[in-house]
Amino acid sequence: MEYIYLITPFMAWLVAGITKFIVNSIKAKQLAFGLIGYGGLPSNHSAIVSSMVFLIALKEGISHPAFGVAVTLAFIVLLDANSLRQQVGKHAVAINQLKEVDGSKPLRERMGHSKIEILAGIAVGAVVAYGLFVILGGVQA
Template sequence: MEFIYLMTPILTWLAVGPIKFLINSARHRRWAFDLVGNGGFPSNHSAVVTSMATLIALREGMAHPAFGVAVTLALIVMIDANSLRQHVGRHASAINLLRTGADAKILRERMGHTLVEIAGGIATGIAIAFAIHSQFSAL
């Protein structure tokens, strides 16, 4: 097994987390530890699936069946991030309004991604896949 296919999504995940943290910290002008998690720029999930699709395209070619599977998975993840998870966030907001006076934990409302956040994830995933591919191709 070529470990580059396993390492690329892991390295992408590890790289995007700190990027998102630094962007959120700069945007809010404080250390944004409370904003770590779902949502935000760039989309971590979009970056991970895009890095995998990009790596497959670079190493196997876009005509390879694995590339089609990777693109399909990426589209499902991105559509989910933009629609379903935003609806979940809206539901959490409504539930939080109803909990007034109740002894219940406040639900996280920021769940989904905007199209800009998804595009940022796509760009980040492509860039990281190119960087990893160029490093491993040189060996």
């Protein structure tokens, strides 16, 4: 088994998460532990799936069936991040307005990603995949 296929999405998640924490901390002008979660720049989900798309393209080529499967999965995740999860966030806003009356804990409203956040996640995934391909590409375990 080539461990690069296991390491790459994990590293993409880690790099995107650290980057998001730094960006959120700069915006908030304090350590942004409370802002960890869904939404923000870059998109972790986009970074993870795109890292596999790019790694498979680099290692197997774009004519390999695994590349088609990875692209299909990536489209589903990217569309979900941009549209469905944003709609869930809008619903949370409306529900929270209703819940203000009873004082219960509010729902998380920041759920989806903007196109820029998704593109940043894709860029992180591509850079991580390329970097690991260069470093570990020829290594088989």
